[in-house]
Amino acid sequence: MSDDATHDVSTDRYAYSRRALSRLVLSFEQRDLAERAAAGVPTDDTYAHPGELVEEAQTLVELAQQVLRWAVIHERQKGTSWEEIGQRLGGITRQSAHERYKDAVDEWQFSLVQPYEPGTAASPYPAPVLHEAALEPTATGARLDAWAREHVPSARGTEHPVTGHLPPLTTVEEMNQVLAAIQHLTAHGASPAERAAVYERKAALLERIAAEDGRPEAAEQAADARARAARLREEGRQPGAGG
Numbered sequence: 001m002s003d004d005a006t007h008d009v010s011t012d013r014y015a016y017s018r019r020a021l022s023r024l025v026l027s028f029e030q031r032d033l034a035e036r037a038a039a040g041v042p043t044d045d046t047y048a049h050p051g052e053l054v055e056e057a058q059t060l061v062e063l064a065q066q067v068l069r070w071a072v073i074h075e076r077q078k079g080t081s082w083e084e085i086g087q088r089l090g091g092i093t094r095q096s097a098h099e100r101y102k103d104a105v106d107e108w109q110f111s112l113v114q115p116y117e118p119g120t121a122a123s124p125y126p127a128p129v130l131h132e133a134a135l136e137p138t139a140t141g142a143r144l145d146a147w148a149r150e151h152v153p154s155a156r157g158t159e160h161p162v163t164g165h166l167p168p169l170t171t172v173e174e175m176n177q178v179l180a181a182i183q184h185l186t187a188h189g190a191s192p193a194e195r196a197a198v199y200e201r202k203a204a205l206l207e208r209i210a211a212e213d214g215r216p217e218a219a220e221q222a223a224d225a226r227a228r229a230a231r232l233r234e235e236g237r238q239p240g241a242g243g
Contacts (some may be wrong), residue, residue: 002085009135009136010194010197010198011181011197011198011200011201012061012135012136012138013112013130013134013135013136013137014174014177014178014181014198014201015137015138015169015174016137016166016169016176017079017135017166017167017169017170017173018077018097018112018173019074019077019078019111019166019167020137020166020168020169021133021134021137022050022073022074022077022108022134023074023167024133024134024137024140024141024144024162024166025070025073025074025131025133025134025165026067026070026071026073026074027133027144028131028132028140029063029066029067029070030067031147032063033060033063033064033066033067034151035234036059036060036063037060040053040056040060051144052126069101069104072085072097072101072104072105073101073104073105073108076101077104077108081094082094082095082097082098083097085097085101094236110129110135111129111130111131112130112134113180113184114129114132114184114188115128115129115130115135116128116129116130117129118188133147139239141162141163141166142163144163145161145162145163145164146161148161148162149161151203170199171205171208171209174205175202175205176240178198178201178202178205179202181197181198182195182198185198190211191236192232192233192235192236193232193233193236195232196228196229196232196233196236197229199225199226199232200225200226200229202222202225203222203223203225203229204222206218206219206221206222206225207219207222210222
């Protein structure tokens with residue numbers, strides 16, 4: 001994660017590596033499973049309907065399958081082979097592991113590029129496709145840090161038990177993510193404000209490169225990106241401005 005990044009909700013995820021995002025999602029799902037399971041520990045079943053405990057156990061199984069799904073996605077994001085994943089799934093073949101989880105991995109990769117489904121006439125607001133933990137990783141990470149400190153004995157006394165160990169984002173990866181976002185938003189008719197937010201992140205990144213590496217051309221490119229963002233902001237304020 002880039003410490004000096006501006007965590008605008010619309011561009012927050014670009015300050016994190018993709019490995020960090022997938023790990024945050026996995027942590028998010030594990031927390032939800034833990035909280036749901038813990039709710040069943042008290043034994044007061046006075047108002048439980050017949051079969052309700054079985055239904056709740058089935059829900060836990062389904063949540064556990066979600067955790068497993070995200071564990072596979074994260075391992076693939078890390079570069080773990082399908083052969084190794086198959087071995088960890090009880091010794092199934094590479095092909096079986098691939099067939100079982102390939103679609104989930106592909107959906108994750110696609111959602112990183114296109115995090116929202118475009119709006120329609122019936123529903124004009126775009127619907128999120130990317131997992132909420134990856135859409136807002138800074139806020140999610142802070143909540144998971146607090147939860148872990150409270151509920152995980154080994155994390156007590158640790159300021160950042162979740163976010164303090166996320167895989168770092170390299171400058172090259174961050175720039176590649178920003179450039180891919182600009183290309184995608186332009187191709188899909190995103191609003192001027194959406195494009196401006198990404199150009200502003202590009203400018204901040206170039207300014208950091210200029211300062212850290214002493215590259216004057218990066219400062220010039222940052223100024224160009226700032227100017228482009230300003231034009232887009234102005235365009236967005238015009239009457240009838242949309243995508």
